[in-house]
Amino acid sequence: MININNLHKSFGDLVVLDGINMDVHDGQTMVVMGKSGTGKSVLLKLITRLLYPDSGRIFIDDDDLGTLSGKSLDKCRLKFGMLFQSAALFDSLNIYDNVGIGLRAYNRYSESEIKSITADSLEKVGLSDVGDKYPAELSGGMRKRVGLARVMAIKPKYILYDEPTTGLDPVTSAQIAKLIKEVQSDPNITSIIVTHDIPTGFFLADQIVLLDNGNFSFTGSVEEMKNSQLESVQDFISGYNEDLDLKHR
Numbered sequence: 553m554i555n556i557n558n559l560h561k562s563f564g565d566l567v568v569l570d571g572i573n574m575d576v577h578d579g580q581t582m583v584v585m586g587k588s589g590t591g592k593s594v595l596l597k598l599i600t601r602l603l604y605p606d607s608g609r610i611f612i613d614d615d616d617l618g619t620l621s622g623k624s625l626d627k628c629r630l631k632f633g634m635l636f637q638s639a640a641l642f643d644s645l646n647i648y649d650n651v652g653i654g655l656r657a658y659n660r661y662s663e664s665e666i667k668s669i670t671a672d673s674l675e676k677v678g679l680s681d682v683g684d685k686y687p688a689e690l691s692g693g694m695r696k697r698v699g700l701a702r703v704m705a706i707k708p709k710y711i712l713y714d715e716p717t718t719g720l721d722p723v724t725s726a727q728i729a730k731l732i733k734e735v736q737s738d739p740n741i742t743s744i745i746v747t748h749d750i751p752t753g754f755f756l757a758d759q760i761v762l763l764d765n766g767n768f769s770f771t772g773s774v775e776e777m778k779n780s781q782l783e784s785v786q787d788f789i790s791g792y793n794e795d796l797d798l799k800h801r
C-alpha cells in the first residue's frame with residue numbers, strides 16, 4: 553500500500569503540493585488527473601524519491617520513504633516501475649537492451665533469462681520485430697510501448713505511469729490503454745496513472761483524484777466523477793471537451 557500524508561512541495565514561491573493525502577490500496581489503480589502544471593509529475597517524482605518533499609510523509613508498505621537510505625532505499629525502489637512522460641529510452645542502446653536494463657539492475661538473471669523475458673515483454677506489446685532497432689527509429693507510440701515492455705519485464709509491485717497516452721493518436725492511445733488494463737489484471741500489481749486524457753482515466757481507474765491548486769479537489773470513483781457537480785470537476789471536463797473541439801476543427 554502507498555500512503556501519502558500531508559505532503560507539501562514548493563519550488564521557491566511556487567506552491568505545487570499543499571498538504572495532499574492519498575491512499576492507494578494493493579491491487580488498485582489510482583488515476584491522478586489535473587490540468588497541465590498542477591504537479592502531477594512532481595507527485596510521481598516524490599513517490600520514487602527523484603524529488604524530496606518539504607514536509608509530509610510517504611509510506612511504501614510499512615516503510616517511511618523519508619527515513620530510508622542505502623540498501624533499504626534500493627530495495628524499496630526495486631518495487632517500482634515507472635513509465636515516464638517522455639518514455640525515457642536510452643538513445644545509444646537498442647530496443648532489446650532498453651527493455652533488459654531494468655532486469656540487469658537486479659543482478660539476479662542470467663543473460664539467457666534476460667533475453668527470454670525481454671523477448672516475451674516485447675511480444676506482449678506487439679513489437680517482437682524491433683529488438684535490434686534504436687529508439688530514434690521508432691514512432692512516439694512505439695517508444696511508449698517499449699517503455700511499457702521495460703516496466704512489464706521487471707514485474708514490479710507498483711507501476712507509476714506518467715501520461716501514458718497523451719500526445720498519441722486515438723487508435724494508439726486505445727491500444728496502450730488496453731495493454732495497461734492487461735497489466736492491471738494481475739492482482740499483485742498496484743498502479744498510479746497520471747493523465748489528463750479523460751477517457752483513458754475513466755477506462756483504467758478504480759479511484760480518481762483531481763489535483764487542483766495544490767490539493768485534491770475531488771476523490772472518488774469513475775461514476776462519482778461522472779456525476780459530480782463540483783465546480784473543479786465540471787471545469788476540468790469542460791476544458792477537456794473544448795480542447796477536443798479545437799483539435800477536431
Ligand SMILES: Nc1ncnc2c1ncn2[C@@H]1O[C@H](COP(=O)(O)OP(=O)(O)OP(=O)(O)O)[C@@H](O)[C@H]1O
Pocket residue numbers: 563566568586587588589590591592593594595637748
Ligand atoms: N525541478 C523543478 N524545479 C522548479 N520547478 C519545477 C520543477 N519541477 C516542476 N516544477 C514546476 O512545478 C509545477 C508542476 O509541474 P509538473 O511537471 O508536476 O506538472 P504536471 O501536472 O505534470 O503538468 P503536465 O500535465 O504539463 O505534465 C510546474 O509549474 C513546474 O514548472
Ligand SMILES: [Mg+2]
Pocket residue numbers: 592593594637714
Ligand atoms: Mg507532467
